[in-house]
Amino acid sequence: MAFDSGLAAVDFSILRTPGKEGELHYLDNAAMALTPDCVINAMVEHDTLRRSNVKRGLHRLAEEATEAFEEARAAVAGYLGIKDPDEVVFTGGATAGINILAHSLGLMFERNDEVLISQLEHHSNIIPWQVIQQRQGIKVRYLPITSDGRINLECAEEMIRSRTKIVSVTHGSNVTGAITDTRNLSDLVHDKGAFLILDGAQTAPGGPMELNVLGADFYVFSGHKVYGPTGVGVLWGRKEILKNISPAIGGGEMIRDVGLEKSTFLDPPHRFEAGTPPVTQAIGLAAAVKWLAGKDLNGMHSHLRRLTLRIMEGLTELSGGIKILGPETGMERLPLVSFSVDGLHPHDICQVMNDRHGVALRGGFHCAQPLHDLLEVDGSTRASLAIYNNDKDVDAFLNGMEDCLKILG
Numbered sequence: 001m002a003f004d005s006g007l008a009a010v011d012f013s014i015l016r017t018p019g020k021e022g023e024l025h026y027l028d029n030a031a032m033a034l035t036p037d038c039v040i041n042a043m044v045e046h047d048t049l050r051r052s053n054v055k056r057g058l059h060r061l062a063e064e065a066t067e068a069f070e071e072a073r074a075a076v077a078g079y080l081g082i083k084d085p086d087e088v089v090f091t092g093g094a095t096a097g098i099n100i101l102a103h104s105l106g107l108m109f110e111r112n113d114e115v116l117i118s119q120l121e122h123h124s125n126i127i128p129w130q131v132i133q134q135r136q137g138i139k140v141r142y143l144p145i146t147s148d149g150r151i152n153l154e155c156a157e158e159m160i161r162s163r164t165k166i167v168s169v170t171h172g173s174n175v176t177g178a179i180t181d182t183r184n185l186s187d188l189v190h191d192k193g194a195f196l197i198l199d200g201a202q203t204a205p206g207g208p209m210e211l212n213v214l215g216a217d218f219y220v221f222s223g224h225k226v227y228g229p230t231g232v233g234v235l236w237g238r239k240e241i242l243k244n245i246s247p248a249i250g251g252g253e254m255i256r257d258v259g260l261e262k263s264t265f266l267d268p269p270h271r272f273e274a275g276t277p278p279v280t281q282a283i284g285l286a287a288a289v290k291w292l293a294g295k296d297l298n299g300m301h302s303h304l305r306r307l308t309l310r311i312m313e314g315l316t317e318l319s320g321g322i323k324i325l326g327p328e329t330g331m332e333r334l335p336l337v338s339f340s341v342d343g344l345h346p347h348d349i350c351q352v353m354n355d356r357h358g359v360a361l362r363g364g365f366h367c368a369q370p371l372h373d374l375l376e377v378d379g380s381t382r383a384s385l386a387i388y389n390n391d392k393d394v395d396a397f398l399n400g401m402e403d404c405l406k407i408l409g
């Protein structure tokens with residue numbers, strides 16, 4: 001039976017704003033997915049019945065809040081397909097996760113050590129390493145990309161060398177949509193004794209995973225792209241590595257013993273959760289991943305692949321200097337399409353699409369300016385899909401683009 005996106009859409013009140021039903025074509029999911037009501041309800045219920053700080057309280061509410069928070073950790077571990085919830089660190093988002101890693105792993109770097117990233121990265125996987133580069137004299141190097149917007153993994157063997165301590169790459173590009181094949185990469189990284197970090201901000205929304213199959217040592221993602229709330233994310237790390245790295249961010253809730261000269265830290269994950277963690281948001285995130293796991297995910301993937309192909313084919317048929325930035329096929333590709341249009345600025349396209357067609361898109365560099373520079377385009381426009389999108393959204397997008405080319409071209 002064909003996948004029915006309408007069955008998912010009913011879970012989202014935001015798609016049924018009275019008087020505006022059917023007017024919104026939300027295609028900005030790679031920036032932030034909408035949130036189903038059950039996620040909002042789980043957070044309201046928590047704050048109504050169990051709100052209290054976690055980990056240190058000795059009263060009933062504090063105990064219940066701590067239990068709910070740790071249950072949320074277990075739910076996320078389940079979603080990632082890992083056995084030990086203590087490998088799950090709650091963060092503020094993917095950016096926070098990579099920064100925690102850069103600063104904590106950076107404590108072990110020696111001058112001239114190397115971090116290898118790629119030209120495909122989001123700023124959140126570039127800037128933290130550049131900060132460490134400036135501070136500690138390490139070198140950040142870049143894996144090149146192929147002409148169709150994938151990381152050129154053929155260069156990995158030559159570029160990963162004994163001084164390489166970290167290889168940190170996107171698992172799925174928020175611009176080209178390319179999904180990174182990590183199987184060989186993981187072997188190459190580990191042969192040199194380095195660690196592999198995957199930025200999963202765009203792949204985590206694909207549904208429950210078996211993280212171990214990816215061969216990474218660390219994986220980060222953000223709650224708000226997985227139908228969860230803002231202000232929460234996850235850093236997953238192998239326990240044996242997490243145990244052996246020092247926290248770079250200190251404060252309450254992460255310590256064992258504090259002295260004026262020296263302090264000792266709790267075991268992971270608490271060691272990396274300094275200060276009050278995003279308790280309510282973690283509970284919302286757990287509700288989101290459980291909700292997603294209950295959907296027909298195979299059906300969802302084929303549905304989104306079909307819609308992605310429709311967008312790509314539709315854009316190709318429109319005349320007017322449209323260039324799709326990314327792999328041509330719908331396989332090993334995220335359900336998003338970024339494109340540039342000769343002579344048109346992405347902001348103008350987004351404005352017309354919003355004002356005249358109710359289509360929500362994103363335009364600009366998508367926090368990947370080096371990539372756009374490399375592709376020699378002054379920004380791009382991106383349509384990104386989620387479980388509730390349907391053919392009507394794609395029709396609105398394609399009709400809108402035709403209109404854009406007429407009135408802006």
Ligand SMILES: Cc1ncc(COP(=O)(O)O)c(C=O)c1O
Pocket residue numbers: 030031092093094095096122124125170172173174199201202222367
């Ligand atoms: C590939 C990728 N990495 C990292 C991030 C940063 O995520 P956040 O802003 O939630 O920290 C994003 C957000 O768009 C992204 O698409």
